Every structure is written in C-alpha cells, then in structure tokens.
Amino acid sequence: GNSVTQMEGPVTLSEEAFLTINCTYTATGYPSLFWYVQYPGEGLQLLLKATKADDKGSNKGFEATYRKETTSFHLEKGSVQVSDSAVYFCALSDRGAGSYQLTFGKGTKLSVIP
Amino acid sequence: DAGVTQSPTHLIKTRGQQVTLRCSPKSGHDTVSWYQQALGQGPQFIFQYYEEEERQRGNFPDRFSGHQFPNYSSELNVNALLLGDSALYLCASSFTGEGGYTFGSGTRLTVV
Numbered sequence: 001g002n003s004v005t006q007m008e009g010p011v012t013l014s015e016e017a018f019l020t021i022n023c024t025y026t027a028t029g030y031p032s033l034f035w036y037v038q039y040p041g042e043g044l045q046l047l048l049k050a051t052k053a054d055d056k057g058s059n060k061g062f063e064a065t066y067r068k069e070t071t072s073f074h075l076e077k078g079s080v081q082v083s084d085s086a087v088y089f090c091a092l093s094d095r096g097a098g099s100y101q102l103t104f105g106k107g108t109k110l111s112v113i114p
Numbered sequence: 115d116a117g118v119t120q121s122p123t124h125l126i127k128t129r130g131q132q133v134t135l136r137c138s139p140k141s142g143h144d145t146v147s148w149y150q151q152a153l154g155q156g157p158q159f160i161f162q163y164y165e166e167e168e169r170q171r172g173n174f175p176d177r178f179s180g181h182q183f184p185n186y187s188s189e190l191n192v193n194a195l196l197l198g199d200s201a202l203y204l205c206a207s208s209f210t211g212e213g214g215y216t217f218g219s220g221t222r223l224t225v226v
Contacts, residue, residue, distance in 0.1 A: 004156075034214075036217075041219075042219050042220075043118075043204055043217040043218050043219040043220050044157070044204065044206075044217040045217070046214050046215070046216075049214065089156055089157075091156075095212070099170065100145075100147070100162050100169060100170045101147070101159035101162065101170060101172060102147075102149075102157070102159065102206075102215065103159070104156030104157050104158075105156050106154075106155055106156045107154075107155070107156050
C-alpha cells in the first residue's frame with residue numbers, strides 16, 4: 001500500500017536559518033504530493049503541491065521538488081521566521097490507482113526561536 | 115467565502131456512548147472526506163462521501179459511519195465509543211474529489 005515517511009521532530013531552528021524537512025514515499029501509481037501545515041489548535045492548510053515528476057511546488061518561500069528517482073519530496077525554506085512554527089505534514093494522493101484518500105506522514109514539528 | 119465548518123469544536127463522551135460530528139463543506143465543493151488525527155500522529159482516512167454515497171473507506175471498523183445530505187454537508191457517527199477513539203476529527207472538502215482539499219479546524223473528541 002501507499003505510505004509516507006518524514007523526518008522525526010521536533011526541529012528547532014533560529015530565525016533566518018535554512019530549513020529542510022525530508023519526506024519519502026511509497027506508492028503503487030504516480031501520486032500527487034503535498035505539504036500541509038497545521039498551526040496550534042487549527043486544521044490543516046495546504047502549503048504546496050506537485051502533481052508529476054520534476055514539478056516544483058512553492059508558496060510563502062517554501063519549496064519542494066517531486067523526485068521520482070528517489071521517491072522524495074523534501075520541504076525547504078531559505079530563511080525561516082518565528083511565524084513558521086507549526087507542524088508540517090507530507091502527504092500523497094494516488095488518483096491514478098483509483099484512490100481518493102490522502103495518505104499522510106506522522107508530521108514534523110518545527111519551532112523557530114528569535 | 116466560508117471555508118469548511120465543523121461542529122462542535124470540542125466534546126466529551128463516555129465509553130459506550132454514541133457521537134455525531136457535523137461538517138459543512140466549502141462553497142462550491144461537493145465531496146466530503148473525514149480523517150481521524152490521534153495526538154502526535156498524521157491524519158488517517160476514515161471515508162469519503164460523494165453524491166450522498168460512501169465512495170471510499172479507510173481501515174476503520176463499522177462503528178464509524180457517515181452520511182451526506184443533498185446540500186453536500188456531512189455527518190460522522192461513531193457508535194460504542196472506545197477510549198482509543200479520542201482524537202481530532204477533521205473534515206475535508208473538495209470538488210468531485212479532485213485537486214486540493216480544504217480542511218476544517220476539526221472536532222476534538224475526548225472519550226472518558
């Protein structure tokens with residue numbers, strides 16, 4: 001079946017540091033890949049997505065590139081801010097295999113300190 | 115433009131009881147999915163409703179059931195509650211199940 005593995009947290013960075021959160025996936029088809037962010041006490045918000053190999057998703061300074069050869073979709077940001085403190089989830093959707101569900105990783109908690 | 119609305123935001127139930135959670139999808143969306151998010155975990159897919167029918171179901175027991183109404187809103191019912199059912203229940207809507215999903219803020223269920 002499909003699965004998503006992302007790096008364990010928590011991750012603590014100083015403001016303006018570089019961020020990488022690793023994500024790898026296993027899928028039977030050719031999935032779409034997503035990063036969602038969850039702020040304390042809130043639901044999930046879509047941060048960025050990529051629907052095919054070599055696509056780069058980007059939003060609010062965050063980027064992730066769909067790497068089919070390494071089955072990865074790592075999240076990066078060049079300079080984090082305190083307001084980026086949240087839990088980040090990598091997810092996939094395998095519509096090509098006839099599935100409508102999102103499969104999530106366990107999440108990575110990011111704390112940015114001033 | 116209202117996003118996904120869930121109610122109630124919090125509730126506490128006793129083991130063995132039944133609970134109903136409600137979700138109103140984002141305007142223009144016709145598909146509703148439900149997820150269970152245990153503390154410190156990623157959301158797990160329960161099921162999806164489209165055209166008032168359950169279109170896909172995750173690995174959850176029959177105690178979990180749902181319904182979609184003609185206005186696309188949805189309910190999640192859980193019978194014979196267990197302590198392990200304590201979680202944040204998230205509703206997500208989309209148009210036909212394609213593209214991106216919009217999530218609500220969730221209902222925090224505590225079973226005591």
